[in-house]
Amino acid sequence: MTKPVTVDKLLYTPVEAAHALGLSRSTIYVLMANGQVPSVRIGNSRRIPAEGLRRYVAMLADKAGGGQSRAEADDRAGQQHLWK
Secondary structure, eight states: OOOOOOOOOOEEHHHHHHHHHTHHHHHHHHHHHTTOOOOEETEEEEEEHHHHHHHHHHHHHHHHTTTOHHHHHHHHHHHHSSOO
């Protein structure tokens, strides 16, 4: 019997990204519009790369002066299941 293959989610809808970050959908659209959160267009839809969310969280941690490295921010985010 073969094992099912699992694939980490690569792209998030703005609603999914908002939920993952604990923000409103409107805030996500503002962050996309001002370039703080990258997005890609697929047809008429916008999607946010998982790596873009990780970079945004790491940037917030650096800006806050929390002393966290990017790896620590990624680890913390992974513990909160933001990227799976």
